[in-house]
Amino acid sequence: MKLARLAEAAGIAIEGGEDIAVSGFAIDHRKVAPGTVFGAFQGSAVNGEDYISQAVAAGAVAVVAQPEATVEGAVHIAEDTPRRAFALLAAQYFTPVPKTIVAVTGTNGKTSTVEMTRQLWRMAGERAASIGTLGVTTPDESVSTGLTTPDIVTFLSNMSGLAREGVTHVAYEASSHGLSQYRNEGLPVAAAAFTNFSRDHLDYHGTMDEYFEAKMRLFDEVVDAGGTAVVWTGNSEWTAQAIERARQRELRLFTVGEQGEDIRLRARTPTQLGQELEIEHAGETRKLRLPLIGEYQVANALTAAGLAIATGTDPAAVWDGVSRLQPVRGRLERAVITATGAPVYVDYAHTPDALEAALAALRPHVEGRLLCIFGAGGDRDTGKRAPMGEVASRMADAVIVTDDNPRGEDPAAIRGQVLEGAGDNAREMADRREAIREVIESAAAKDIVLIAGKGHETGQIIGSGENMRVEPFDDVQVARECAAQISKNAWGATE
Numbered sequence: 001m002k003l004a005r006l007a008e009a010a011g012i013a014i015e016g017g018e019d020i021a022v023s024g025f026a027i028d029h030r031k032v033a034p035g036t037v038f039g040a041f042q043g044s045a046v047n048g049e050d051y052i053s054q055a056v057a058a059g060a061v062a063v064v065a066q067p068e069a070t071v072e073g074a075v076h077i078a079e080d081t082p083r084r085a086f087a088l089l090a091a092q093y094f095t096p097v098p099k100t101i102v103a104v105t106g107t108n109g110k111t112s113t114v115e116m117t118r119q120l121w122r123m124a125g126e127r128a129a130s131i132g133t134l135g136v137t138t139p140d141e142s143v144s145t146g147l148t149t150p151d152i153v154t155f156l157s158n159m160s161g162l163a164r165e166g167v168t169h170v171a172y173e174a175s176s177h178g179l180s181q182y183r184n185e186g187l188p189v190a191a192a193a194f195t196n197f198s199r200d201h202l203d204y205h206g207t208m209d210e211y212f213e214a215k216m217r218l219f220d221e222v223v224d225a226g227g228t229a230v231v232w233t234g235n236s237e238w239t240a241q242a243i244e245r246a247r248q249r250e251l252r253l254f255t256v257g258e259q260g261e262d263i264r265l266r267a268r269t270p271t272q273l274g275q276e277l278e279i280e281h282a283g284e285t286r287k288l289r290l291p292l293i294g295e296y297q298v299a300n301a302l303t304a305a306g307l308a309i310a311t312g313t314d315p316a317a318v319w320d321g322v323s324r325l326q327p328v329r330g331r332l333e334r335a336v337i338t339a340t341g342a343p344v345y346v347d348y349a350h351t352p353d354a355l356e357a358a359l360a361a362l363r364p365h366v367e368g369r370l371l372c373i374f375g376a377g378g379d380r381d382t383g384k385r386a387p388m389g390e391v392a393s394r395m396a397d398a399v400i401v402t403d404d405n406p407r408g409e410d411p412a413a414i415r416g417q418v419l420e421g422a423g424d425n426a427r428e429m430a431d432r433r434e435a436i437r438e439v440i441e442s443a444a445a446k447d448i449v450l451i452a453g454k455g456h457e458t459g460q461i462i463g464s465g466e467n468m469r470v471e472p473f474d475d476v477q478v479a480r481e482c483a484a485q486i487s488k489n490a491w492g493a494t495e
């Protein structure tokens with residue numbers, strides 16, 4: 001494909017390029033091969049512009065970079081927002097793409113919502129996939145990408161790969177990092193959802209307002225003009241602002257929730273294994289059985305239903321699908337029931353709001369004590385730690401603060417910061433496996449155990465840079481091993 005043609009289709013002005021053939025795109029100079037367009041971006045760790053000459057030496061035919069950057073020996077595509085221009089250009093190269101694409105943003109619930117949207121489409125007979133924290137999930141397999149929002153080249157090539165496999169519907173998760181770094185751009189996005197907004201990632205965004213602005217790029221710029229904004233109507237001021245932004249862009253507004261205009265949640269009754277919902281849609285009231293526990297999953301399931309309906313799926317098939325939704329890996333996943341009969345749940349709550357939602361989800365099912373084990377990640381927003389301690393202490397009966405990916409920080413210092421917000425019912429225990437073992441051992445028949453923070457993760461990240469190592473650790477698996485070991489001991493079996 002010729003550079004000039006790609007640029008023209010992307011609406012980017014360049015001089016020449018008629019004879020230059022493009023054979024790929026890269027944002028890391030180590031991935032440049034002859035014929036590559038290189039995106040040189042200023043990052044938070046290094047400046048990609050420092051690698052331009054090495055990229056050209058490796059065969060880059062064009063470099064998308066700020067006007068001030070020096071490019072010799074290749075076409076300089078000079079743009080003030082090079083990440084955006086690069087995305088638009090690359091999107092012309094990675095084709096075809098699935099015909100129906102939707103995106104989900106919000107502090108919590110993105111992974112659950114994209115996964116449920118995928119399930120609803122699939123049950124309605126579409127070939128559907130999702131992209132997010134759990135990786136790329138297609139009708140045939142699930143492959144992890146490492147990040148919630150992959151880099152732009154991986155993202156676009158995944159999208160066209162999915163289209164080539166015959167996938168027609170994709171729901172992707174738009175994290176605030178991904179949005180602010182233009183990691184998913186350039187594709188037609190028919191509908192975008194906003195789940196909720198609360199504290200996280202202030203290490204990166206600085207203030208709540210800036211964090212919100214990053215998310216709002218989804219409504220302001222990424223979703224198609226004339227597309228749909230699906231908004232879960234929590235009670236927060238942020239929801240109202242998101243609705244206002246959708247109005248300003250003249251998007252079709254589709255609101256969901258207790259105050260929802262399009263899908264109204266009229267009643268919710270927890271049952272032993274799920275919940276009964278009464279909803280109103282298109283002037284009709286209907287009762288649904290959601291086979292998942294937790295109020296927060298109602299928000300995600302109905303937001304997913306909104307996305308499916310907004311993209312033309314038959315509502316009858318959507319409502320039928322809601323009653324058959326499968327649990328999302330690591331989100332209130334029941335790992336095991338202890339020998340005494342206490343269920344042990346694993347959840348990915350890693351913000352104060354999510355921890356509150358997860359504990360609130362379990363509370364109606366608790367007849368004895370609610371026991372909670374969690375930690376906070378290193379090299380991440382430090383200000384969320386004490387509020388997480390406060391929430392856990394307030395909502396659970398007993399709390400153990402342990403380690404969760406300490407990365408480059410001193411784990412004891414992280415635990416200390418969490419404990420600053422916690423009360424007398426909380427204590428610390430560095431070793432996560434030990435903490436899980438002890439709680440499972442002490443859990444009585446009517447207790448419920450929540451192990452929060454790592455969800456689907458399969459490793460404990462310790463150290464950073466060259467000293468970084470990942471020790472295998474899977475909360476679900478560890479809980480099962482501990483429960484099995486304890487029941488074996490209880491029955492007097494020998495090793």
Ligand SMILES: CC(=O)N[C@H]1[C@@H](OP(=O)(O)OP(=O)(O)OC[C@H]2O[C@@H](n3ccc(=O)[nH]c3=O)[C@H](O)[C@@H]2O)O[C@H](CO)[C@@H](O)[C@@H]1O[C@H](C)C(=O)N[C@@H](C)C(=O)N[C@H](CCC(=O)O)C(=O)O
Pocket residue numbers: 027028029030039040041042043044045046047048049051133146147148149150151152175176177178181183204
């Ligand atoms: C802070 C952050 O988000 N960093 C991400 C970002 O890096 P950056 O653009 O700042 O890159 P940088 O490392 O400073 O390098 C600048 C540029 O130079 C290039 N480079 C760099 C070195 C070199 O030798 N040659 C070279 O060309 C890099 O490819 C890059 O284009 O872009 C990189 C490529 O896309 C990501 O790998 C990297 O994710 C890091 C590893 C990370 O930990 N990100 C986390 C915080 C993250 O993004 N999380 C969110 C999830 C949040 C949530 O779910 O709530 C996510 O979407 O995954």
Ligand SMILES: Nc1ncnc2c1ncn2[C@@H]1O[C@H](COP(=O)(O)OP(=O)(O)OP(=O)(O)O)[C@@H](O)[C@H]1O
Pocket residue numbers: 106107108109110111112113133148173175195196296297299300330331332347348349350353354355357358455
């Ligand atoms: N709608 C919701 N409201 C409040 N909390 C939620 C909601 N959905 C999920 N949570 C909480 O957040 C955790 C993470 O959920 P999920 O993975 O779906 O969110 P996410 O937005 O993708 O998170 P991340 O930013 O890490 O990718 C859940 O395990 C649960 O504790």
Ligand SMILES: N[C@H](CCC[C@H](N)C(=O)O)C(=O)O
Pocket residue numbers: 148350376377378380404405453454457
């Ligand atoms: N995507 C989130 C996940 C955090 C999960 C938690 N286990 C941690 O490591 O903090 C982040 O990168 O902040």
Ligand SMILES: [Mg+2]
Pocket residue numbers: 110111112132133134148173
């Ligand atoms: Mg996610």
